[in-house]
Amino acid sequence: xxxxxxxxxxxxxxxxxxxxxxxxxxxxxxxxxxxxxxxxxxxxxxxxxxxxxxxxxxxxxxxxxxxxxxxxxxxxxxxxxxxxxxxxxxxxxxxxxxxxxxxxxxxxxxxxx
Numbered sequence: 779x780x781x782x783x784x785x786x787x788x789x790x791x792x793x794x795x796x797x798x799x800x801x802x803x804x805x806x807x808x809x810x811x812x813x814x815x816x817x818x819x820x821x822x823x824x825x826x827x828x829x830x831x832x833x834x835x836x837x838x839x840x841x842x843x844x845x846x847x848x849x850x851x852x853x854x855x856x857x858x859x860x861x862x863x864x865x866x867x868x869x870x871x872x873x874x875x876x877x878x879x880x881x882x883x884x885x886x887x888x889x890x891x
Contacts, residue, residue: 779800779816779818780816781869781875782798782800782818782820783816783817783818783819783820785875786798786819786820788879789875789878789879789882790820790882791888792819793819793820794888795886795888795889796882796886797820797821798820798821799820799821799822799823800818800820800821800822800823801822801823801824801825801830801831802822802823802824802825803824803825803826803827803828803831804824804826805824805826806824806826809822809823809824810822831850834850834852835850835865836848836849836850836865848865848866849866849867849869850863850864850865850866850867851863851864851865851867851878853878853881853882853885853886855885855886856886861881861884861885862878862881862882862884862885864877864878
C-alpha cells in the first residue's frame with residue numbers, strides 16, 4: 779500500500795477524477811490505525827467476512843483448506859463497469875504500476891478544466 783501512497787499523485791492524479799478504495803479483510807479499527815499512521819491519502823474499506831472479495835473473485839481457496847485474498851486490483855470506469863483487472867496485482871514489480879497508470883488513462887481519461 780505504501781507504493782500506492784508514494785505514486786498517488788502520478789497514477790491516481792492525486793485523487794482528481796479517480797477514487798482509490800483499498801479493501802481488506804482487516805477489521806475497521808486496524809485499518810483506520812494503519813491508514814492514519816502511514817498517512818494514506820485514500821479510502822480503506824473493511825471486508826471482514828470476505829463477502830466483497832468472494833463476490834469479485836478476489837478470494838481463493840488454499841490447498842489443504844483455508845483461503846486468502848490474491849491482491850486483485852480492479853479499475854472501474856465512470857459508469858461502474860470493471861475495465862481492467864490485475865489478478866494478482868504484482869505490487870513489487872515496478873512495471874505493474876506503469877500498466878495500471880496506462881489502464882486508468884484509457885478507462886478514465888482526465889477531464890479538461
